[in-house]
Amino acid sequence: MKNKSLAFWLFLTPVILGLGIVVVIPFIYGFIYSFTDWNGIRATAFIGLENYISLFQEDEFMNSIWFTTKFAFVAVILLNIFGLGLALIVTRNLKSSSLLRTVFFMPNLIGGLILGFIWQFIFISVFGDIGNLTGIEGFNGWLSTANTGFWGIVILTCWQMAGYIMIIYIAYLENIPKDLIEAAKIDGASAFQRFKNITFPLVAPAFTISMFLTLSMAFKIYDQNLSLTNGGPANQTQMVAMEIVNTAFSDNDMAYAQAKAVIFFLIVSVVALTQVYYNKKREVEM
């Protein structure tokens, strides 16, 4: 209790205020509103759990949750594979390794909206032209079906985020003591054995972080979704975040959207925390 001096509170006040005004208070308000019929201007009645009951009966919302889950599953796996893969490439003492790091990280510096439009052009125009030139059917009609829309968002996300995840893996890979690897080499361990038994366990903390980041990011994705497919065709590629925004601002159903947001918050936090808990248990200390 010693540190609760005047100075302590003075330094803390701006942060607490900021956090309170921007995060905590709106969150509490939102939670309360989700039990009313609030339309953005006024709430006239307290309707209890009605919003929560009807959202579980709504196909569109359930579809978007299922779509997002599928997406998160695929994206998390691919992102970590690509991230680790890239990190292994750029830590191999290549001449071009710092150039490569910059190049791989670059897509992450471009905003999601812009990337969405760039990839929209690639998927529709460039893929279309390739399809017409080569006669391969698979290149035609991208983003015009739910399936290609799904893979479109997966490809876009991997391209954007893999560089970021790579940076995290690089930090851990470079911390692995060289003598361990050397000793293993002398003992005659093959490259794959060295990776499996030394490198992999030692970068486990990076997995925890990367999984957490990619998982929560994959669930909350919005701008890429908006600019690439805008949920189309027929709202089949609509992620939860987008579904909630549409409910709130185009259906004008604020309280209902708020209830969806609360459920969404619960799902994301449960998934992310469970994942952290299990990965933490697997980590090894040096």
Add this chain to the structure above:
Amino acid sequence: MQKKKFYTGVASALLASTVLAGCSFSSGSGDSDSGGSEDQVTVDIFQFKVEFKDQFEELTEMYEEENPDVNINVKTVGGGNDYGQALKTSFSSGEEPDIFNVGGPADVDEYEEFLTDLSDTEAADAALEGTLSAVDRDGEILGLPFNQEGYGLLYNKQVFEDAGIDPESITTMDDLEEAVQTIDEQKDDLGIEAPFALPAKEQWVLGNHLANTFLATEFDNNLNTAYEADTVEFEQGDQMKRFLDLQADYSVGPVLSLDYSQQVEEHFSLGNVAMIQQGNWVYNTIESMDPEFAESNVGLLPIPVEGQEGKLPVGVSNNWAVNNESEEEVIQASKDFLDWMYTSEDGKKFVTEEFKFIPAYEGYEDQNIADPISQEVYEYASAEETLGWVFMGAPTSWTEDSLGSAMQEYLGGDIEWEEVEEKAISGWESSRQ
């Protein structure tokens, strides 16, 4: 210990209050008497049309010069969704504007308690037949229309001429189908890719505009009828399907990933297609791509509807509303300003020449309507050869989320047309319970 806690509390409270004071909000509800004499009236306008922000501000300056005791502040927040959101925020935070925009009857209902009756204004008297239906509540006029907008099939005159088709002769769906086939047969000679470009990625193109053409008759061209209807019948569903099929079959593809800007810019403006289903609002875009083409090569053709041949869907997309919680003199000043904008000579000139609006008011006969597409729309409107914009009266987001999305599924081959109608009907009925 007790004492220390007390000081801590006081200190934090003090600090908190200074921080809060730093970002104190200015009360913007029109009654601020910032500067000037006591008679100065300040009117806060909160509007959504980004496209004419600069011109609109110019107009308010002109008005301020003529009326030195009126001070007008304009705030513009753009794009459909953002505006609604921002307007809500300003109402729930108490920073209510004096003049703001309301769209269809759903908006009017939502803000009804804040809307002033404008039936005593000159502009309300001058408003053209039918343009007030969205804002008319038992004789009270709760808003004034911005302008009129109309859509149909925009066609490339040159392509039609080369193909030997007289656009005047197309009055029925049969004629249109025949013309499309004629064009399609010789598309290589004409140098086009396909007769149509259907942006099926945009749910509003399908669910709002295309569908409205074939729903208008069912609701007597009146959006209030649609607004009060418990169900929708799809009386002309067969024709709707036929027209959608026609566009989709003869469009550059794949239609489901084709969007509005590709349709207008890449395909129509560059002469890749012969026709698109759009309205007067695309003029500026076409002009920015190819001014000459926009000026002389774009024609407008009504979408053929049985029994309603030669009629163009024309409607009002937005209205000015005056906040009735503002002070008396602010309300009066707001009304005066709106009157001046739409009925004075200077205002009229500005509305047509600078805003490039298709006026929704009488008395514009001697004004030059800026572009050829708008000119045609105004001709249809003054001749009363119009269909209503009944989609403005459909349940909120029904046109896009329910009908538009079902039409996309139909185009994707997932469902049959009957299911489109079923889905749309059940969507309408469930939101009107």
